[in-house]
Amino acid sequence: MERVYIGLGSNLDEPQEQLHSAVEALGQLPATTVAAVSAFYSSESLSPGQPRYTNAVAALDTTLAPLELLDGLQAIETAQGRVRLERWGPRTLDLDILLYGDQVIDIPRLKVPHYHMQARPFVLYPLAELVAEDFVLADRRRLAQLLADCPFVGLERL
Numbered sequence: 001m002e003r004v005y006i007g008l009g010s011n012l013d014e015p016q017e018q019l020h021s022a023v024e025a026l027g028q029l030p031a032t033t034v035a036a037v038s039a040f041y042s043s044e045s046l047s048p049g050q051p052r053y054t055n056a057v058a059a060l061d062t063t064l065a066p067l068e069l070l071d072g073l074q075a076i077e078t079a080q081g082r083v084r085l086e087r088w089g090p091r092t093l094d095l096d097i098l099l100y101g102d103q104v105i106d107i108p109r110l111k112v113p114h115y116h117m118q119a120r121p122f123v124l125y126p127l128a129e130l131v132a133e134d135f136v137l138a139d140r141r142r143l144a145q146l147l148a149d150c151p152f153v154g155l156e157r158l
């Protein structure tokens with residue numbers, strides 16, 4: 001059994017509803033339970049000219065292997081109407097594996113810890129709600145240090 005952290009994001013078609021539906025769908029993945037969900041946060045898109053995003057982080061306990069979990073997440077994205085038009089484009093639902101236990105994974109389909117998480121307040125602050133203050137990522141970085149380097153700017157806790 002591994003503790004896994006998933007980043008959720010949406011900026012189309014009622015983002016908060018998308019996130020609620022996604023959490024429900026995560027709980028229906030095989031061999032998986034949802035242990036906790038952060039508050040929802042609203043922020044400007046990092047890509048200009050898109051609607052605001054709603055983001056959250058969910059903690060899962062699962063015995064799915066990383067790529068099985070990734071397949072499950074992509075199936076949920078597709079079921080909730082995600083169309084892959086452009087990289088960084090607006091989306092009804094984005095589900096990212098942020099952390100998978102204490103594993104470091106670096107294969108073409110999957111990089112864990114998630115590539116951009118250290119610079120994104122809408123990932124770090126909800127994650128911080130779900131872990132202890134002295135939490136250390138699989139690549140040995142301390143969450144407290146990442147938070148110190150990533151101010152709580154432009155985030156609105158919903």
Ligand code: ROI
Pocket residue numbers: 008009010043044045046047053054055088089094122
């Ligand atoms: N911006 C915010 N605020 N939240 C996201 O989840 C998000 N996701 C993206 C890009 C377009 C980079 N910007 C984002 O993919």
